[in-house]
Amino acid sequence: MSAQPVSKIVIVGGGTAGWMAAAGLSRVLAGPRAPTITLVESEAIGTVGVGEATIPQIIGFNKLLGLDENEFVRETHATYKLGIEFVDWLRPGHSYIHPFGTYGLDMLGIEFHHFWLRGRELGDATELDAYSIAAAAGAAGKFYWPQSNNPKSPLSKLAYAFQFDASRYARFLRKRAEQQGVVREEGKVVEVMQDAESGFVTGVRLEDNRLIEGELFLDCSGFRSLLLGQALDVPFEDWSKWLPCDRAVAVPCTLAGEHQPLTRSTARPAGWQWRIPLQHRIGNGHVYSSAHMDQEAATDLLLANLDGDPLAEPNHLRFTAGHRERFWDRNVIGLGLASGFLEPLESTAIHLVQSSIARLLAYFPTTAFGGAEIDRFNAETAREYLDIRDFLVLHYKASERDDSEFWRYFRHLDPPEGLAEKIELFRSSGRVIREHEELFTEASWLAVMAGQGIEPQSYHPVAALLDDAETLQRLDHIRQVVAHAVSQMPTQDHFLAQQGSAIDASERLTR
Incomplete structure (x- = not known):
């Protein structure tokens, strides 16, 4: 009565997206009748990975994989992240933090920020950052795990994510995936085989003429989008009207300057610059619009604004904001850059891969590949891209x-x-x-x-x-509680050493 279960999954492309999919699927789809999972990648084809910042949802993915957090942080040379600092975005000289977690304390059944607005009307000019444990701790270079068992502490409101080396992350996940039975095939895809009638992908042929056959294919081939874009010819929806940045130049540098648990985004004349401090180095990049700045000027601007010495030649990337009109077409699902791109202003790239993996598991197909499930997957994914796009445009x-x-x-x-x-x-x-x-x-x-x-x-x-005096008193009390909690927290560096997740000092690249 029911269609046959999928027995062969092929992932085309490694990198962050490919190995996240491999590690996640092999963890969940386990058992004696589990499908085989094969990942095809070529060492000759580089990945985009230039250093990654994440958002708190990655904690759930790590739990799904059963990762030990200290091992994960150490192996990926990660640092913690409590939010993003935006510098010069409103105007030159102005900055604020978009923190993880919440602000203050909701009162009288409404959100805290309304009382903050009331306080401003009464003459209290304190910025919103002072009411966020994540913003205050991030600015002070402090970190500690959330204390959910102590609801009266501001630490119960804390949320966090990570900043890590993307290449090390992919290798870390590869090791996990292979331990869980994923088979990696080295080779460059030179031909995509399709059924003559349905157009379904049946296999990929490698440079040495090997044929890797499958029933469900995950396209993790990056901007090339070998399966979804090229073979199946799924059109691309262009959002460059709203997000005109279409280039990036990236370069790592030695450790120098502040070492806060924050990603920094600094507005520039034709885009913005990222700064991602890791344990061993700093990741830097300049996202810009080629209609407003040429490559040489963009590169010079980035190199002139590094805290440390460059560790590699600048890596130049080209992209268009938007996504494929369908993320799942026939028996192919695009993940990561193969399905779409939104500039990393709010560190959403890894989350989009993660949420698509979760959505795939929720609507996991049989070999009948039901249209209702595919339509639902596509609608939910498109909605998520749209929501993020609007937040970026803001x-x-x-x-x-x-x-x-x-x-x-x-x-x-x-x-x-x-x-x-x-x-x-x-x-x-x-x-x-x-x-x-x-x-x-x-x-x-x-x-x-x-x-x-x-x-x-x-x-x-x-x-x-609330009367005026009580409003101001409550606001002052919340600030004091947040500030006191931050004063009791260890620095991020001390916390990493304390937990055994710090890398060896010899691995730190300094001036």
């Missing part, structure tokens, strides 16, 4: 900068409809809405809208029910 649109043609472009750009509604609601009443359990929470939208200078004209009327 950073550019809500800015006072007009010091270059690039920034003036955004001043005249009409934002996507959903984003326009969110901005207007926050501006008029301080209310933050979160649609359909979208990736970014109310706290995230608040962080960026407030950080980017959107000033609400009012706040929730319930916030006015």
Whole structure:
């Protein structure tokens, strides 16, 4: 009565996406009747991995894999991450942090930030960062694990992620996946075999003429999109109108400067620069619009703004913001860059791979490849890309900068409809809405809208029910509690050493 289960899975491409899929699927799809999983990659083809920053959802993926966190941090030379610091985005000289976790303490049944807005009206000019344990600890270079068993502590509100070496991460996951039965085949794909009638992919032929056959194929071939884009010819939906950055140059450098558990994004005349501090080095990159800056100028700007000495030649990347019109077509699912690209402004690349793996497991097919499940997978994935796109556009649109043609472009750009509604609601009443359990929470939208200078004209009327003195006293008390908690936390470096997850000093690349 039922169709046959999938017995052969082929993953085309390694790197972060390929080995995440291999490790995740082999962990979950275990047992005597588990499908075989083969990953095809070529050492001759480089990966994009230039250093990765993540968001807290990766904690769930690590738990799924059964990883020991200390081993994971040590093997990937990772640091902890409590949020993203945005420098010069509102205007030159201004900065704010988009922290993980929440702000303050909700009171009288409404969100804390309405009382913060009330306090500003009463003359308390304290920035929002002071009410976030993640923002305050990140700025102070401190870290400690969340304390969920102590709800009265600000540490119960803490969330965290990681910053790690992408190449080391892929190798770490490869080891796990191979221990779980995944077979790696070395070789370059030169031909994609398809069924003449259905167009389903039946196998991939390698340079040495070997044929790797399968029933379900995961395209993790990066920007080349060998299966989804080239073989199946799935069109690409171009979002460069809203996100015109289409180039990046990346280079690692030696350790120097601050070593906070934060990713930093600094606005530049035609884009922005990332800084990702790892245990052994710093990852750096400059994302820019080629319509507003040429490659040489972009590279020079990056190299002039490194904290340490360059450790490699600059790596140049080209991309277009957007995604394939279908992420799952016939028996092929695109993961990572093979399915779409959104600039790493909010560190969402690994999450998009992770969420697609989870979605695949939820709608895992039989060999009948039911259309209803495929349609649902595609709709949910497209919605997630759209939500993230709008959040990214917010950073550019809500800015006072007009010091270059690039920034003036955004001043005249009409934002996507959903984003326009969110901005207007926050501006008029301080209310933050979160649609359909979208990736970014109310706290995230608040962080960026407030950080980017959107000033609400009012706040929730319930916030006015407290008298003025009590409002200011409560705000002061929350700040004191947060500051005290941060003062008791160890520095990130001390925490890493304490947990046994610090790398050997000889591995640290310093000036």
